[in-house]
Amino acid sequence: xxxxxxxxSSIGVIIEIIYAxxxxxxxxxxxxxxxxxxxxxxxxxxxxxxxILLVALIVIYGFLYYRNFLFCVEDDGSFILKRGVFSKKxxxxxxxxxxxxxxxxxxxxxxxxxxxxEIETAGGIEKEVKINAVSHNVAMExxxxxxxxxxxxxxxTEQASFIKVSVQQLLIYALSSxxxxxxxxxxxFLLALYTxxxxxxxxxxxxxxxxxxKGKNHILIxxxxxxxxxxxxxxxxxxxxxxxxxxxAIANKAYSFSYGLFNRKDxxxxxxxxxxxxxxxxxxxxxxxxCKMYIRQFSSNYLKDTKATIHVPAMTSQNGQFxxxxxxNHGLNIDAILNASKYRFSSNIIKYVIVPTxxxxxxxxxxxxxxxxxxxxxxxxxxxxxxxxxxxxxYKLGIGxxxxxxxxxxxxxxxxxxxxxxxxxxxxxxxFWHRQAGVLHIYLHTAGGDLIFKFxxxxxxxxxxxxxLYLVEKE
Amino acid sequence: MQQExxxxxxxxxxxxxxxxPQLQNVATxxxxxxxxxxxxxxxxxTFIILISIIVILTNVVEQLKQYRFISxxxxxxxxxxxxxxxxxxFNNRSYAIRTQDIMYKHGILSRLTTVxxxxxxxxxxxxxxxxxxxxxxxxxxxFTAGSGLTDLKLSGITKEDAEKFRELIxxxxxxx
Numbered sequence: 001x002x003x004x005x006x007x008x009s010s011i012g013v014i015i016e017i018i019y020a021x022x023x024x025x026x027x028x029x030x031x032x033x034x035x036x037x038x039x040x041x042x043x044x045x046x047x048x049x050x051x052i053l054l055v056a057l058i059v060i061y062g063f064l065y066y067r068n069f070l071f072c073v074e075d076d077g078s079f080i081l082k083r084g085v086f087s088k089k090x091x092x093x094x095x096x097x098x099x100x101x102x103x104x105x106x107x108x109x110x111x112x113x114x115x116x117x118e119i120e121t122a123g124g125i126e127k128e129v130k131i132n133a134v135s136h137n138v139a140m141e142x143x144x145x146x147x148x149x150x151x152x153x154x155x156x157t158e159q160a161s162f163i164k165v166s167v168q169q170l171l172i173y174a175l176s177s178x179x180x181x182x183x184x185x186x187x188x189f190l191l192a193l194y195t196x197x198x199x200x201x202x203x204x205x206x207x208x209x210x211x212x213x214k215g216k217n218h219i220l221i222x223x224x225x226x227x228x229x230x231x232x233x234x235x236x237x238x239x240x241x242x243x244x245x246x247x248x249a250i251a252n253k254a255y256s257f258s259y260g261l262f263n264r265k266d267x268x269x270x271x272x273x274x275x276x277x278x279x280x281x282x283x284x285x286x287x288x289x290x291c292k293m294y295i296r297q298f299s300s301n302y303l304k305d306t307k308a309t310i311h312v313p314a315m316t317s318q319n320g321q322f323x324x325x326x327x328x329n330h331g332l333n334i335d336a337i338l339n340a341s342k343y344r345f346s347s348n349i350i351k352y353v354i355v356p357t358x359x360x361x362x363x364x365x366x367x368x369x370x371x372x373x374x375x376x377x378x379x380x381x382x383x384x385x386x387x388x389x390x391x392x393x394x395y396k397l398g399i400g401x402x403x404x405x406x407x408x409x410x411x412x413x414x415x416x417x418x419x420x421x422x423x424x425x426x427x428x429x430x431x432f433w434h435r436q437a438g439v440l441h442i443y444l445h446t447a448g449g450d451l452i453f454k455f456x457x458x459x460x461x462x463x464x465x466x467x468x469l470y471l472v473e474k475e
Numbered sequence: 476m477q478q479e480x481x482x483x484x485x486x487x488x489x490x491x492x493x494x495x496p497q498l499q500n501v502a503t504x505x506x507x508x509x510x511x512x513x514x515x516x517x518x519x520x521t522f523i524i525l526i527s528i529i530v531i532l533t534n535v536v537e538q539l540k541q542y543r544f545i546s547x548x549x550x551x552x553x554x555x556x557x558x559x560x561x562x563x564x565f566n567n568r569s570y571a572i573r574t575q576d577i578m579y580k581h582g583i584l585s586r587l588t589t590v591x592x593x594x595x596x597x598x599x600x601x602x603x604x605x606x607x608x609x610x611x612x613x614x615x616x617x618f619t620a621g622s623g624l625t626d627l628k629l630s631g632i633t634k635e636d637a638e639k640f641r642e643l644i645x646x647x648x649x650x651x
Contacts, residue, residue: 300620424595424619425627428498431585447620466495473575473592 002138002145005070005082011112012133016069017062018108019132024058061085071131073145079119081129091129097121101143105264115139119146147254147268160251163319165259165312169290170243173314174236176284177292186227243313250326257310267310273297274327275422275448279320280414291320295327296448308448328419331402338397341439344455345392353384397453399464404444406451420468421475422446428465430458444468498590501578503569506631509610510568513630514561516606522554560584570629572640577617579629589627593648595619601637602628613637617644 008015025032070082077095082088100120109116114133121129134142244261258266276296285291292313299308315323325332357377364373390410398405406416427443434440438458442465444451529550533543564583571578576592602614607630615629615637632640 298620424591426590428588428590429582429585430588435586445619462497462499466498469498469576469590469592470495473594475594 002073002141003075005072005080008066008069008071008131008133009114009135009138011114012069013063013066014112015108015114015133016066017059020062020065021055021058024054069131073142077146077148079129079146081131093119093121093129095146098146100268101146102268103139103143103258103266105260107262109133110262110264117142160249162250163248163315163323165243165246165314167240167244169314169316170239170246171236172288172290173285173292174239175232176282176288176290177235177313183228185231189227239313246312246314248312248323250323255326257312267307269295269297269310271327271329275418275446276451277324277327277417278414279324279417280409280412281317282412286413289317290314291317293320293323296446298447300447302448324417328403328417331400331419332417334398334400334403334405336399338399338456338460340392340395340453340455341437341457342392343434343437343439344395345388347455348388348391349385352388353381357381395455397456397461404451404468406453416451418444418446418451420471422448423468423472426465426469496573498578498588501571501573503571503578503580505566506568506570507610507612507633509612510631511562511565513604513606513610513612514565515558516609517604518554518557518561522550525550568631570632572643577627577629577644579627591617591619591627593644596644596648599641599644601634601641603634615640 064085065083068083068085068088072080074080079091079093079095079098081091083091098119098121102118102120104116104118105114106116109132112133113135115136117131117134117139119129131139131142241261243259246257246259249256249258253271254268255270256266256268258264274295275298278294278296279291280293281291292311293315295310295312296302297308297310299305302308312323357380360373360377387410391408394407394409394413396407398407402419402421404418404420406414408414408416423444424447425443425445427445429441429443430439439455440458440461441452441454442456442461444453526547529543529546533539533546560583564581567586568581570580575594576590578588578590580586580588597618597620599618600616602616603612604614607613611633612631613634613636615632617627617629619626
């Protein structure tokens with residue numbers, strides 16, 4: 001059906017007209033604002049005529065664009081697209097150049113019940129290979145046909161399995177991930193309130209009486225609970241709009257992630273493109289068995305390429321483990337665990353305890369000769385030392401035959417996974433004061449991000465580095 | 476292909492690790508001595524710019540006049556220390572091109588060793604800066620997939636060597 005040139009779904013006329021209007025507005029809005037500000041006494045007749053003329057032009061342009069927009073998939077699997085009103089353009093993409101086919105839905109498309117099909121090419125040779133309005137069936141057909149030609153072994157099609165993220169899980173995610181964020185915002189809010197209140201109170205004695213006698217409960221409610229709830233609700237709504245009905249479909253070594261309330265996003269990746277996976281859970285999420293995941297795909301520049309990272313905001317730990325096993329061919333067995341050298345602890349103690357304490361004492365001596373803050377310093381030293389001790393205990397590198405895992409974090413435990421065969425470059429750094437102790441920092445660069453492990457013992461890690469290099473080089 | 480190795484120790488791997496080429500024992504070449512002059516010259520340019528900014532600022536802004544001497548002194552001391560570090564650490568700069576990978580060691584306070592397997596290289600470029608060209612040197616730039624942070628920039632080899640290495644690597648891996 002798709003092998004003859006065809007137009008988009010007929011409702012696409014409206015989409016193209018709206019898009020043409022949006023484009024015009026986007027290009028000419030400074031001019032329009034200028035016109036509004038500068039031209040004072042304009043003839044109403046001329047203005048209306050101009051607007052009607054502009055709208056008519058946009059409608060005609062949109063209509064022509066729709067008429068001229070033709071696409072088809074040829075028998076060999078190459079995708080052909082013809083478009084343009086004034087200058088016509090023909091794009092043809094060979095099947096092997098097609099990287100991904102994404103099906104998205106913007107708000108307008110959702111209202112009109114049509115879908116956008118976006119074709120990503122290798123190296124991004126062609127920008128904007130997009131069909132703006134097709135029905136769901138056509139969109140799915142394009143996607144299957146284009147990706148079918150890519151996958152060699154279409155014979156063994158397995159049944160797709162699904163992982164869904166429920167609204168409750170999103171709620172719990174918003175609550176647990178936003179908890180510390182909300183706490184900070186409330187503390188800052190309270191500090192601002194306190195300094196302001198002090199200014200007012202200094203001027204007005206009656207207010208103090210009022211606050212002490214009557215207002216206690218009101219203040220507690222309005223200053224602590226309301227901002228906290230407001231921040232949380234805002235966070236939850238944001239999470240709900242972005243990640244609503246998050247569905248992960250798994251079939252044939254390909255994974256599709258679709259989510260969103262108004263703008264539905266659909267990203268497809270394959271096992272071979274996945275370079276680095278980060279799974280993390282903070283202490284609250286750990287208690288309730290929830291985790292989140294970042295999947296970093298192969299990218300020519302992962303720092304700039306925002307599409308290269310797929311974020312799964314929440315799922316049960318079992319599902320997280322299931323996905324990991326799936327991504328890494330059930331090769332998660334770990335044969336050896338390397339601990340960080342105790343130099344990690346001592347150098348963190350210098351960095352986060354000794355230096356700040358000395359600086360603080362020094363400044364304190366300059367400003368207030370009497371030590372008001374001695375207790376504060378002691379609390380700081382004890383708590384930070386405890387955190388650093390946990391950080392040192394939790395910081396580990398797990399090594400298996402087909403997997404490298406970095407464990408890190410105190411309040412937010414993260415695990416970073418890469419496969420040795422994904423390594424692109426290995427860097428090793430050693431400060432001269434670490435040479436005697438035989439301590440190294442290692443950087444395993446992949447095309448989806450780096451796994452960095454600091455303060456590892458040289459004699460323990462070097463055999464593995466040699467082995468990983470051997471694995472990569474013998475390919 | 477998949478091997479089920481539950482809690483197998485590392486020595487059970489299909490290859491004997493100790494027989495593999497050892498990263499730590501690679502004989503590396505020192506970079507060309509002329510590079511030291513290039514490094515000193517280019518930091519000298521930064522130094523001159525800083526000095527002139529300070530002189531101009533302290534002349535134009537009346538309030539800053541009193542700080543002129545101290546700031547010039549500080550900049551000079553930092554520059555002297557930096558030059559000293561460059562000279563001391565110059566011996567750390569070395570490289571090796573092995574049959575399967577290319578290795579570069581450098582660093583001032585630390586020693587950074589970067590190893591790029593040849594089969595991971597995406598493209599190679601030769602850069603000749605003004606100072607490099609003055610001494611007949613060139614910089615071999617090697618790019619892989621992933622971020623630009625992982626690029627290897629091998630300075631301090633002669634122009635001819637850079638061309639030769641590029642040919643060598645390109646022939647080995649068959650890229651253009």
